[in-house]
Amino acid sequence: MIGLDKNGIAKRIAKEVKDRYYVNLGIGIPTLVANYVRNDISVEFQSENGVLGMGPFPFEGEEDADIINAGKQTITTLDGASFFDSALSFSMIRGKHVDLTILGAMEVSQNGDIANWKIPGKMVKGMGGAMDLVASAENIIVAMMHTNRAGESKLLSKCSLPITGVQCVKKVVTNLAVLDVTQNGFTLVERAPGVSVDQIRQSTAGELHIPAHVPEMQLD
Amino acid sequence: MIKKTVANIQEACEGVSSSMTFMFGGFGLSGIPENAIGYLSSLDISDLTCISNNAGVDDFGLGLLLQRKQIKKMISSYVGENAEFERQMLSGELDVELIPQGTLAERCRAAQAGFPAFYTPAGYGTEVAIGKEARDFDGKMHILESAFNADFGFIKAWKGDEVGNLIFKGTARNFNPNMCGAAKITVVEVEELLPAGSLDPNQIHIPGIFVQRIFQGEKFEKRIEQRTTRPRS
Numbered sequence: 001m002i003g004l005d006k007n008g009i010a011k012r013i014a015k016e017v018k019d020r021y022y023v024n025l026g027i028g029i030p031t032l033v034a035n036y037v038r039n040d041i042s043v044e045f046q047s048e049n050g051v052l053g054m055g056p057f058p059f060e061g062e063e064d065a066d067i068i069n070a071g072k073q074t075i076t077t078l079d080g081a082s083f084f085d086s087a088l089s090f091s092m093i094r095g096k097h098v099d100l101t102i103l104g105a106m107e108v109s110q111n112g113d114i115a116n117w118k119i120p121g122k123m124v125k126g127m128g129g130a131m132d133l134v135a136s137a138e139n140i141i142v143a144m145m146h147t148n149r150a151g152e153s154k155l156l157s158k159c160s161l162p163i164t165g166v167q168c169v170k171k172v173v174t175n176l177a178v179l180d181v182t183q184n185g186f187t188l189v190e191r192a193p194g195v196s197v198d199q200i201r202q203s204t205a206g207e208l209h210i211p212a213h214v215p216e217m218q219l220d
Numbered sequence: 221m222i223k224k225t226v227a228n229i230q231e232a233c234e235g236v237s238s239s240m241t242f243m244f245g246g247f248g249l250s251g252i253p254e255n256a257i258g259y260l261s262s263l264d265i266s267d268l269t270c271i272s273n274n275a276g277v278d279d280f281g282l283g284l285l286l287q288r289k290q291i292k293k294m295i296s297s298y299v300g301e302n303a304e305f306e307r308q309m310l311s312g313e314l315d316v317e318l319i320p321q322g323t324l325a326e327r328c329r330a331a332q333a334g335f336p337a338f339y340t341p342a343g344y345g346t347e348v349a350i351g352k353e354a355r356d357f358d359g360k361m362h363i364l365e366s367a368f369n370a371d372f373g374f375i376k377a378w379k380g381d382e383v384g385n386l387i388f389k390g391t392a393r394n395f396n397p398n399m400c401g402a403a404k405i406t407v408v409e410v411e412e413l414l415p416a417g418s419l420d421p422n423q424i425h426i427p428g429i430f431v432q433r434i435f436q437g438e439k440f441e442k443r444i445e446q447r448t449t450r451p452r453s
Binding site for chain 1: 247248249250251273296297298299300301306309310316318319320321322323324325326328329340341342343344345346347348378388389390391392393394395396397398425442443444445446447448449450451452
């Protein structure tokens with residue numbers, strides 16, 4: 001594998017988390033982002049099953065079946081945390097009170113469509129809260145590997161899988177690059193350390209706009 | 221004072237029958253009405269339509285009703301944790317309607333609050349929107365979703381009193397409050413059932429008016445789906 005590992009992707013996305021943000025983290029790579037957010041800023045993590053102010057995993061022996069995150073993992077809460085019901089949780093999301101949403105994807109298209117809930121005939125897990133999140137959030141970052149296990153690009157001209165939302169993704173961070181979704185399709189913003197523009201071009205099936213200068217990601 | 225207490229699970233579930241629509245609170249295995257589910261799985265009823273965010277795991281939660289093939293249709297947002305579920309769905313034995321989680325919560329709340337339907341942006345442009353009215357509000361597209369219509373709602377709360385006032389704990393709250401009063405009959409199981417006057421009225425999450433039957437659950441296993449911890453150093 002070239003480029004970043006999952007923790008590297010999370011580390012880069014953590015730089016997009018700003019002071020006083022309420023942030024919703026999806027399952028998978030997005031969950032790791034919480035580990036890398038600067039500790040000199042104030043951020044609260046929302047989990048759609050009904051908690052704001054999520055903390056780290058509990059110490060062994062202190063797990064509570066009544067306190068979990070959206071991935072059904074046992075968690076803790078921080079000072080200032082609150083619990084609420086599912087309808088209120090989605091009022092936070094649909095009502096645009098959450099500042100940043102970070103989620104995983106199977107495919108993203110050059111116009112910002114995202115697919116992450118179903119592979120017809122093979123895998124049907126459901127959309128969970130993803131459709132609500134992508135339909136309403138104004139600031140959506142996708143965290144994913146640039147290619148799938150078969151080596152095929154996950155950044156496409158058009159999604160081949162059933163979509164989760166239309167024209168909603170603004171930024172994609174992969175193991176290879178940071179890309180913005182713009183009117184010109186994907187615009188290459190940064191390269192992962194040691195990854196060339198050519199490697200990114202070869203791994204991107206959708207339209208890719210490459211500026212004259214593409215800086216390398218700064219991770220620390 | 222209008223008392224809602226029933227003596228036991230049998231009395232709490234009186235009137236359930238085949239082909240009914242049931243709602244179940246819970247997110248994953250957290251806050252599921254495990255006493256009611258256990259009892260329903262022992263009854264000779266089938267062809268049920270079940271509304272629940274998830275479908276349990278193979279041997280716990282709604283997985284118990286799936287194992288016994290009592291469920292005809294599931295309405296859920298995420299079902300990734302259950303192999304038997306996936307098998308029945310892919311083989312066509314089980315009808316499954318997957319809907320966005322916020323839409324699921326709001327369809328419960330709408331039923332509770334007396335709204336027949338509402339518009340939401342969630343699912344616009346996707347499979348979820350097929351056959352539904354779409355409408356532009358302030359330049360953004362929304363789809364029309366309807367309130368649920370269920371026969372029984374099965375709820376799990378932490379503490380309750382004999383008039384049906386409820387308090388939930390942690391993220392075991394989830395869909396439970398939204399489902400209270402959303403079905404024709406709301407059945408609540410609590411860990412601790414107290415006399416009226418024991419709970420502070422300021423702290424009540426759901427007033428007893430939304431509850432028809434309340435009982436103290438015999439046993440709460442409270443299984444943890446993903447036990448995650450950090451080292452103590």
